Structure formats: C-alpha cells, structure tokens
Amino acid sequence: MARGWESKAVADQIEEGESRQQEPSKTQVTKDQRVLQERLASLKLSRSRLLQQLEHARHPAHRNVLLNGLKAVEKEIEEVSIKLP
Numbered sequence: 001m002a003r004g005w006e007s008k009a010v011a012d013q014i015e016e017g018e019s020r021q022q023e024p025s026k027t028q029v030t031k032d033q034r035v036l037q038e039r040l041a042s043l044k045l046s047r048s049r050l051l052q053q054l055e056h057a058r059h060p061a062h063r064n065v066l067l068n069g070l071k072a073v074e075k076e077i078e079e080v081s082i083k084l085p
Helices: 002-022 031-056 060-083
Strands: none
Touching (some): 031 060
C-alpha cells in the first residue's frame, strides 16, 4: 500500500513539473537583461556608499572627488535604466 501512495505522489510531481514547463514564464529574463539588472543594482549600491561618504567628508577636495564620482554613477544609472524594459 505504501508503494502505491509513493508512486502516485511521484506521478503527481512529474505531472506538475511538466505543466510548469508548458506554461510560458512571465519572469523569463534574457542574459543581457540580467546583466543590466545586476549592473544597476551594483551602481545603486555604489551611489548609496558615495552618499554616505559624502555625509561624513569634511575636506573640500575629498568632497569634490565624491561629488564627481556621484555624478558619474548617477549618469550611468540613468543610461542603464533606459536600456532596461
């Protein structure tokens, strides 16, 4: 009797797996899109780190370097965001 239940459960799992494969996935992402999403996430982390450093920076030259870096990161965020659907 136990074998009957096990084989039924296995059959159900196989059937469920096949039905999932037949359904078109709404979250399918191409390799290029995934790379862009990862790049965007990385840029956002860099931006938050730069903002945090800017809050604590006191020397004018250091603040200028951080501001220039922040501008560059924000520009790249904008460029990558345009490429994403």
